[in-house]
Amino acid sequence: MMRLKSIILTGLAAVTASGTTTPGVAMAQHNNQVESVASISEAESERVDAILREFVADYRNDPMALNSRFGVKLGQEWWSVEVRRNETASARGRLTDHSFGPHDIVLSRGAPEQPTWYFEIASLDVLERIASGEVNAGTAAMQSFGSDRVGVETRDMDGFASTSGDEGDMYIALSHFFTKGKPEITRFGRDNSLMTHGAQATALHMMKGFRVMHFSIGPQEVANDDPRMEFGQMPNLFVVTSGQATLYSDDGPVEITEGMSIFIPQFVRHRIVNDGDEPLEGILVLYGDNSDFAFGTSYPTYLEDVNAWHRDYQFHENTQDDE
Template sequence: MRMTSMMLAGLAALAVPGGAMAQDNNQVEQQAVVSEADRARAETLLRELASEHVSDPMAIDATFGIKLGQHWWTVTVERKETPSARGRLTDHSFGPHGVALRAGKPATPTWYFEIASLAVLEKIASGEVNAGTAAMQSFGSDRVGVETRDMDGFKSTSGDEGDMYLVLSHFFTKGVPEVTRFGRDNALKTHGAQATALHMMKGFRVMHFTIGASEVVNEDARLEFGQVPNLFIVTSGKGTLHSNDGPMRMEKGMSIFIAPFVKHKIVNDGDEPLEGVLVLYGDNSDFAFGTSYPSYLQDLNEFHRTYPFGTPKPKAE
């Protein structure tokens, strides 16, 4: 299972409690052996997250594993949705869901999250960094704060990855509504910029980016092109985008849509950070071989022509 993107984070700082977040290093040290005290602390944090997820409107049916060092936990979520008596979606209610956390490996092979260290889990549980940011990687060789893996005997599909994105975004985040802090003090250095994952799902991955003065994004030629569209929404600063049509200015108040396989290298040649929101459409791992993103959209539109949106699919007990 892979999570790849144009702007993805290295989390070496996560291994150091209280360390600066913005480090340009995508190799996080793994805590291979976890003490009994650390295991107990980790379980406390995971139980807090599980108890919060009981009332999360974005919970979905799922069974997955969590691994820290040599220790495993299994999480099972059974979503509950009660339909409106009037048939109006605004009257639906969600939860309390059935959310169970038990020590030990999942009995049936499935996908799981491997957390690099207790320090990483502490930062996620406190809201200092979210799990989506901690899981992002640029290349398969990157070792990040939260790895997404398949157990032996299980091979995840694109649909399983879709479930994983939703769980990653919502199981590890507390509160309703859910809050993610972003900015240069909360971001993680990657590809010459600093980025924070705001929300992760299969179709849309949303990030905040901040590029400091004289910094260059995608200077590595391997990162200049992507398999999925990128939408940059610039909220402050100025810079230069080097693309197929040559250099062009980026500045506050612009949105720039970059289609698949279109070059995009960004240079901040101003005096202040170039910042904004980045939306990545789709998941690179789906379009690396064969299928193009426009072909996928046409197939998706065919599905929507027959999907009965007017028929509620409640999950009441």
């Protein structure tokens, strides 16, 4: 038995296993309960293997590859990925002269020999959509609640308990292992976004300290209308690029329009009502992770801890590996 990774991610619903879409919106859908397939055929297994090998081939030359070891599971089938980053500094030792890759990456059939974290993909259809760039893995993995069943689940194997640092490794893999090219392109907009919190959104990039999304709230739509979603343990920064709406918060209603940024600290209620005729769109930055602050640590305490760590941090000299 595998232990479900108990991580609460404010974010996105996931693609449906059947591939159905809401009429008029190519990737948006409101149901965030995606059923995973129990098994796949040998032909499907071979296709999964081929897709993962394409990701590995690209990741070998990705400057964002990190030393890591994780699993991928689809149906009853397992794959194991081991990454050893190769970074070479020049004689001058300047970062601009560093070269990254080719990294040593081994993809093998079967579960990882040592317990670790892994990605469970709901279906081959979900993986195909990720491979084509129609939806990215970060989008497919985002949850509004821990009970959500999504297209890409992050889980721990029995005998392994992820740390906050492991979650950071997961974010990097979601953003970079499951993408291709340099630079890596993510398409966003209402035609290829997913519904969450009353808005349509696309995950643009995910790191431990912050996650970046594009959001779109349609006319007469309300974001965070569910009382459980009115506030969170971490700050949000909304950068509005088009449209107008009304923000209801602790200070009462505020009209928000294009060209505004709104920083909402932790535990400040916020509900956005689009009472205009056009979508309200922009960029949302989520600082930190709910899972870091759910059991007593506040975001300001987290910042103090991070700043204390940086006071003692020593830059590495010319080095090939950071393990």
